[in-house]
Amino acid sequence: MNIEHLARDDGQMVRQYEYDDESVLAVDFGPQDADASVDVVDDTVIVVVGDEQQEFDLPENTASAQAFMQNGVLTIELEEEDTV
Template sequence: MSLKHITERDDVFARRYDYGDEEVLVADLGDAGEASVDVLGNEAIVVFEDEDGTRQIELQLPDGGAEAFITNGVLTIEVGL
């Protein structure tokens, strides 16, 4: 799944912003219990719990360094373009 694809989903509130040399994805994971995100190469792996159990989402990132973090159930991924 790409950053663009996740912003087009109806079940996830997400927005993608382009700031010239940086792209930022912000997604509300809802009432996520335990949640984590790791960036491995050009992929962000998000693991979180919701009412359906544990879910894992793998996001393909554009080339460039990326940082990702989750705060209060909000996933933020920053990618340098």
């Protein structure tokens, strides 16, 4: 599953911000999911909310990624590979 798929099918609020050296994705799961957990494994972001687990594939050109959840908002910071 990718982030766009989640927004389209589940109605989550998704925002993407582009900066010079990174992109940031923010997904609002809502306050009911404030205790969700998130982890990045290889090229996948794994979100666990209660008994449900969702996985999101990172873009192919991602050099590194960090993800965290605060107050029901998932934030994924993506650093793109240098293309020389």
